[in-house]
């Protein structure tokens with residue numbers, strides 16, 4: 390069912406099309422160890438042609454004139470917080486190590502209300518609003534399937550909500566959340582610039598989990614491994630058996646915090662691939678769906694013996710360090726998802742609440 394062959398980072402490839410307690414354990418084990426997992430893309434609700442359609446749209450959008458993109462800049466008050474277009478070098482994901490901002494453009498799309506984007510969209514995206522809404526919906530549904538599997542493997546009692554424990558807290562019909570669909574474009578540069586220049590600086594994501602869609606022949610993603618080395622993440626870890634690249638899933642800081650560090654939020658980055666003789670440098674397009682809980686979801690301890698066992702083994706010190714419900718802010722404090730996001734931004738980037746943030 391799973392395979393670690395064909396990818397140096399060793400990220401397992403798992404088939405979740407027939408969910409079972411074994412599949413749940415397998416996927417929990419993968420995200421507890423690597424923070425990343427590949428999910429085979431068949432019968433998981435996101436048809437490959439829909440993914441391709443989004444990449445076509447992304448290409449159209451990023452090739453539009455700057456004035457068209459700038460109309461919906463992330464800096465415009467009309468776009469709303471963390472939404473809209475980021476021009477080249479706007480975002481610096483690893484400010485401590487970067488002289489220049491990331492070599493990328495991005496467009497962040499927040500939640501849809503009754504199928505309509507809650508922000509202005511530039512022409513090429515506005516024309517395909519329903520396609521984008523449908524795609525975001527498919528992504529969210531897949532995230533909920535994964536959240537069911539995590540809750541199942543964590544053995545949350547049915548009296549507490551059982552397998553629905555996480556997904557109820559991500560139920561978009563109940564209120565707003567920080568979820569974002571992000572189109573990314575990393576233009577190729579014939580002679581990669583300075584050694585310190587990078588397509589996306591080292592960072593971890595902020596939310597619950599992220600889905601990442603990549604295209605064949607456009608590598609560049611790397612994860613930081615346990616021994617503090619960078620390992621490349623392939624686009625398709627088993628090209629001989631998988632006709633379409635699997636969907637890459639990674640855990641964000643919030644879900645790691647919520648599970649007291651059991652699920653790992655792994656640092657990753659996107660580099661310029663090493664130039665190879667005779668191989669032309671490639672643009673890279675990727676699409677990320679950052680799934681967040683409802684803003685008002687309270688990050689109370691997960692009612693799971695698996696997570697509780699971890700707390701008692703690691704003791705009170707650890708609980709306070711990573712902790713929830715009695716964590717950093719005070720004994721009785723329970724953060725909401727929105728508080729967590731705001732703290733995460735402030736701690737990492739010294740950002741004020743109003744400034745744009747990435748993941």
Ligand SMILES: O=C(O)CCC(=O)C(=O)O
Nearest residue numbers: 573589610659675677748
């Ligand atoms: O483009 C990629 O492959 C990764 C992007 C990413 O990690 C992010 O935007 O958080």
Ligand SMILES: [Fe+2]
Nearest residue numbers: 593594657748
């Ligand atoms: Fe990321």
